[in-house]
Amino acid sequence: MWSLITQIFPYAVAFTIPLLITSLGGLFSERSGIVNIGLEGLMIIGMFTGALTISVLEIAMPGAAIWVGLLAAFIAGALFAMLHAFACITLNANQVISGIAVNMVAGALTTYLARNITGSGNILIIHGLVRKDVPVLSALPVIGRLVFTQTYATTWLVLFLVVLSTFTLYKTKFGLRLRACGEHPHAADSAGINVHLVRYLAVMISGAFAGLGGATVIVTYSGEFNGTAAGLGFLALAALIFGQWKPLGILGATFFFGFASTVANVSQAIPALAKISGIYLKTFPYIVTLIALVLSSKSSQAPKALGEPYDKGKR
Amino acid sequence: MLKRGISFVLVLVLAAAMFSGCGKQADKPEPGKPALKVGMVTDFGTIDDKSFNQGTWEGVLRAGKEFGLETRYLKPVGTTEADYMKEIGNLSDAGFKLIVCPGFKFETAIFQAQDKYKDTKFVLIDGYPHKGDWAPVVKENTVSIFFAEHESGFLAGLAAALQLKEGEFGFIGGMEIPPVQKFNWGFQQGVKYANTNYGTNVSMKAENVIYQGTFDNVAAGQQLAAQMYDRGVRAIFTAAGGVGVGSINEAKARAKAGKEAWIVGVDVDQYGEGVYEGNKSVILTSAMKYIDVAAYDMIKAEKEGKFPGGQILTFSAVNDGIGIPKTNPNLSDDVYKKVMDAFAKLKNGSLKVSDTQGDLLR
16 A cells, blocks of 8 residues: 555646646635636646747757746736736626636637647647656655655745745735735725735736646646646636635645546556546546535635625625 | 728628639639549547647648648537538538548448438548448448558567567557557567567566556556556557657656656657657657558549549558658667568568457457
8 A cells, every 4th residue: 555655646746736836826816806717728828838938948948948938837827817807807797707718718829829830739848847856855754755756846846836825825915905805805995905906916826826837737747738738727726616715725635636636547557456447536536526515515715705896886 | 880880891891702702713623523622520639639630631631732632621629420420511511522531430420421421422541430330331432441550569569579678568558449459459469479589578467558548638648657667667559649648758757867768659650759858769669550641542542533432441561551660760770670571471461460359468
């Protein structure tokens, strides 16, 4: 059992990290009161921007290209999310519909651009990140073997962002204001907070994180942009709800999804798991999520003003 | 406002008139017989999947260029029979009277289409028309094309075993369907042939022979390959579309870190996809089937009035329909020569590769 877990762990973590950062992005948006169904589309934007940037730069600067690509995806995600912000905040549009539009536009637009820029709808990168053992720490008993061996640099970047985000949300003025806008925007407004500005920033952060998540997929396990995020954005959204809109909850939920999906994926290759029918393993995380949502629906921690356009005149 | 609206509509009409004018001039049919137009419908992948659809499309494009034909492909919104029928209908209605459909998924759609569009000819690759009961019904306006995947897999397995000489090999397939299974079985026979005739010592274990179940789960491809390599597998044969993309990516990451990890590609020469540094690639060889040649040949036949309607054709070693890439720096010349010996034997019939499972793994 132990060897089984250590065998799967590094790959489960690699699969979890993009989910985690995307879900965290969703957290910013939703805690400020804006539903963001467009995470999937924003991930695709990140994947496209990351893959394109890296494929163009990697000949000239093999090492740095990956990081430039991640940064580009971060920025592109933020910019693209402004579409969603503009529709939802400035125009008071229905947030769900705007999110769906983002998803539809992103998939089609990136494939179109990829075909026109590179001549193919698939963009392949030559160099991805290489998994490395963390020096010293990987020698620790138990933890070292699980957490510090075979890790991608992006894993540590994302975990750092999780800590930073938690701090920002709960310990800074900006975080308090952001959460206030999601709970009671009128009260926040009467206290002198610019609700529109805070929400714009929150949605842009969500786009940036989702873009980073998409690019992380490219530089770690997929290596190729192909016009789809394979439902990861929606999974991140589910993890956000499952995790009750809290950073630690998200960490747990995404890891649960990541680990369960990885087990389902590799079960065939592991004799001990191959005995269990793949159907059960593949549906397991979703059934657990459904049950958890049913049980927790009464005490849902969703932000009070989630999904409502802010109208100054309304009391 | 109204005025502006009217003028806008007028401009649109004018523009439309101009374009339609152009179209008519360019498409002016030769007197007597209308010009042949060739259409294609993609199956579940995209047109640039570097595999099945792309191979077919390249053949169509080459024929189009050579014979000056109009070509077009349509991508259905879904992968159901109704989606395929709709696009086949769209092409046929638009005057595309030769339609190439790659993939077994088209089988039941073509079964209907060959009766519904009697004036249209169909090329069905990797399948034969039936109404859902697997009893082939190939009408006069349809040709059904199969490849001897087992022979292709055999050559790749032989090449890989000869090159690496010893160790464990693995296989990752997409869906468990005949073309993928035949690749697998052929590959195993190729490895065995090398062991028996050339003294290599390559083995394959049941747990390393896997059908992932889809052609698009990239993450699973990476994770499965990682599990196999961790267990000491030296080379993996991937016949799995997008799943294989993930496996190749895993092999690249390992090779870049200085570890050994080989992939045997499928359908087309995948060498370029496995490049991880300079010109070095993790692709040991590729089990190819020349889909583009098949598509091209059928269009050429139609152009010359020799369309083999009603037939089920097999592209194998005999008619150079399968093979491995001529140039691959990862294979030594000696290995390539030995593989070509086997290819010649397949060609003259003195060597047979079974396309059934028998006592092979899965």
